[in-house]
Structures are given as C-alpha cells and as structure tokens.
Amino acid sequence: MAGGGFARLPDGSVVVALSLAGPPDGGVRPGERVRVLVHAANRQRALTRLRNLGLRAVYLRGNSHPPTLDEITAVLHHPDGVVWRSAPDDDTESWHPIARLMRPAPAT
Template structure:
C-alpha cells in the first residue's frame, strides 16, 4: 500500500486513515477511517462533520483489517481510540461527535 494515509482500491475508490486528537476528550487520540470515491472527497466528509481543525496526521496508510472494517460499514466512516484496546470495536462516527 502507498504511504500518505490512504490506499486506492481496485474499483477506484479510496480508504483514508487519519490519527487525530479526539474532539470529545482531551489527551485521547482516535483513528478515523473514511471510504470515499477519492481522497479529497473523504477529507471533505470529515470537514463537513466539523473536524476541519484536526485534518493533519494522515501519514500511516490503513491496514488490511482497517480497510475490511470500513468497507463493511454502511456509512463508510468509523473510529476507535489509538492505540487500540485489545477488545475495542470500531464505532460509527456519530458516537464520537455526540455531546
């Protein structure tokens, strides 16, 4: 997979992986996965959710397990804390942004 925080899938779409400070808790980092038609559209989806100030840190491409997780989610937008806890599952993005 290429560097740069994303990987291109055979169908032409991309999966972008970002490690960002959590907007919900101080000192917590989250790994966010986005499936979209292209990289700019993936980042736009995050900007539209209010994560504009956090869009840095996409230097590690998604792992094959992360790609599988985001492709099997209907929204194509998931997160979990990093480093991931042994039994922590991926969460829909709405769970991160709830007050």
C-alpha cells in the same frame, strides 16, 4: 500512532486513515488520539466528508501510516463508511460510527 495515509482500492475508491485528537466533547478522554477511517471516491472527498462533520483542521500529508487490511475491512463493512476507535493498536476495541464521536459525552 500519529499521521495518516490512504489505500486505493481495485474499484478506484480510497480508504483514508487519520490519527486525530479527539474532540473535547466527544466520546473520548481529553487529549486522547483517535484513528478515523473514511471510505470515499477519492482522497479529497474523504477529507471533505470529515470537514463536513465538524473536523475542520483535517489534512493528509504523505502516506506514512496507511490503513491496514483489517481497517479497510472495517470501514467497508460499515454502512456510513466512516468509523473510529480510540486505541488503534488494541484489536479488542470495536470500531464505532462517527456519530458516536461527534456527540457530546454523557454528563456524570
């Protein structure tokens, strides 16, 4: 799934969903795409949160793939408000905290 989108919540905040290439030293295989969800007061703050975490080239153009209801529930129930998973279409994979994506993969 490529692209991203957002959903405005009744309280005025938004959930932004983006499909991004995983960082080379992150917890994913090289070249693998990840679905990242961010809860913030508005779209710009959601993107700023990701940029502050080191994902510099993050942009939201359009609303082609907004978050699903399950994705919105997942990010709202996480204390950090930023989660990801590598297989967006696989409901058996859990959502992970963003810190797990940003730390280097363990050496093998």
